Amino acid sequence: MTGGAGFVGSHVADLLLARGHEVAVLDSLDPSVHAETPDYVDRRAEMMRGDVCDAEVVTRAVRGADAVSHQAALVGLGRGLADAPRYALANDVGTAVLLRAAREAKVERLVLASSMVVYGEGAYRCPKCGARRPGRRRYGDMARRIFDPRCPACGVPLEPLPVEEDAALDPRSVYAATKVHQEHLAFVAMSEGGPAVTALRYHNVYGPRMPRDTPYAGVASLFRSQLAAGSAPRVFEDGLQRRDFVHVRDVARANVVALERDEPAVGAFNVGSGDPRSVLDLATALADATPGGPSPSVTSEFRASDVRHIFASVDRAASILGFRAEVAFAEGIAEFAHAPLRQSVH
Numbered sequence: 001m002t003g004g005a006g007f008v009g010s011h012v013a014d015l016l017l018a019r020g021h022e023v024a025v026l027d028s029l030d031p032s033v034h035a036e037t038p039d040y041v042d043r044r045a046e047m048m049r050g051d052v053c054d055a056e057v058v059t060r061a062v063r064g065a066d067a068v069s070h071q072a073a074l075v076g077l078g079r080g081l082a083d084a085p086r087y088a089l090a091n092d093v094g095t096a097v098l099l100r101a102a103r104e105a106k107v108e109r110l111v112l113a114s115s116m117v118v119y120g121e122g123a124y125r126c127p128k129c130g131a132r133r134p135g136r137r138r139y140g141d142m143a144r145r146i147f148d149p150r151c152p153a154c155g156v157p158l159e160p161l162p163v164e165e166d167a168a169l170d171p172r173s174v175y176a177a178t179k180v181h182q183e184h185l186a187f188v189a190m191s192e193g194g195p196a197v198t199a200l201r202y203h204n205v206y207g208p209r210m211p212r213d214t215p216y217a218g219v220a221s222l223f224r225s226q227l228a229a230g231s232a233p234r235v236f237e238d239g240l241q242r243r244d245f246v247h248v249r250d251v252a253r254a255n256v257v258a259l260e261r262d263e264p265a266v267g268a269f270n271v272g273s274g275d276p277r278s279v280l281d282l283a284t285a286l287a288d289a290t291p292g293g294p295s296p297s298v299t300s301e302f303r304a305s306d307v308r309h310i311f312a313s314v315d316r317a318a319s320i321l322g323f324r325a326e327v328a329f330a331e332g333i334a335e336f337a338h339a340p341l342r343q344s345v346h
Helices: 007-018 055-062 080-104 139-143 174-191 219-228 248-260 279-288 315-321 329-336
Strands: 024-027 046-049 067-070 109-115 123-126 130-132 159-161 196-202 204-206 245-247 267-271
Touching: 007 024, 007 067, 007 248, 024 055, 046 055, 055 080, 067 080, 067 248, 080 109, 080 174, 109 174, 109 248, 174 196, 196 248, 204 219, 204 248, 204 329, 219 279, 245 248, 245 329, 248 267, 248 315, 267 315, 279 329
Parallel strands: 024 046, 067 109, 109 196, 196 267, 204 245
Antiparallel strands: 123 130, 123 159
16 A cells, blocks of 8 residues: 555545554655554554665565555645645656566556545536536636526526536646546556556545645644634635545545455546535534634635535446445534644655
């Protein structure tokens, strides 16, 4: 497992070990990500410190493996193009090095941690024109608090729908572009004799061991950090943008389901809760679960690159993988409000 000391990877490793598997973890323990070596990494796993871009280390790591769980990546929006070389190296080149080593070692199966960011905006329907894909939102509209996309044909506000796996890919950030490329590299490698690929497109994952307030943290972690500082969660736009918040235990279970199947499930699968909520719902639930927590502040701030609505259709994961999320939103957020987070790096 690459990235097995990280947020999602460590939970996947825990579950695999609990189910009796032998797990070898490869993690760079990058000091810009980990302020210290995490104490939550299960000592039953064989721990190897190394970078996925180091061909010699990766070749040694995959030797004898039945399957590879590829969780290592730089994540989040970061600093845009300023971070582009780092993202492309870690995510794209690192994946290419891993795929070459996996093919040479005759690894049979690879489960890839992908992301819902590959879609850009989610799916939409115009009540007049039917299914429509909006263009990028315009700065002028957002400055006037017009946040919802409109039909490119008739101008009517579009109705958001769950996004399905066959939707066109439209990455809107450097990170998103690297996740698309990871998928493409993996499926090309499979066609050239590499391992069978299951790409799991995670939606908004939250839970214990998330990194604290950093430019790379998810919105749930940012709200948690603001509340811990006694500040109101700052909610951008009008707070009504919809996401699919899925607990990390469910994400770990989706990985294990994919790894343990008798036959690999080849293709891409959304991993979400199937229960879309607004960002304001998230902020409110966290504030309510925090003693003395101030109510969210809806600021009308915006980032023109942000998508408005993106939430998962979970039908394919249910019918083919046999996976459905089990942690309810209220239960998961109540736990997350007090769960340990990974120490931030300054």
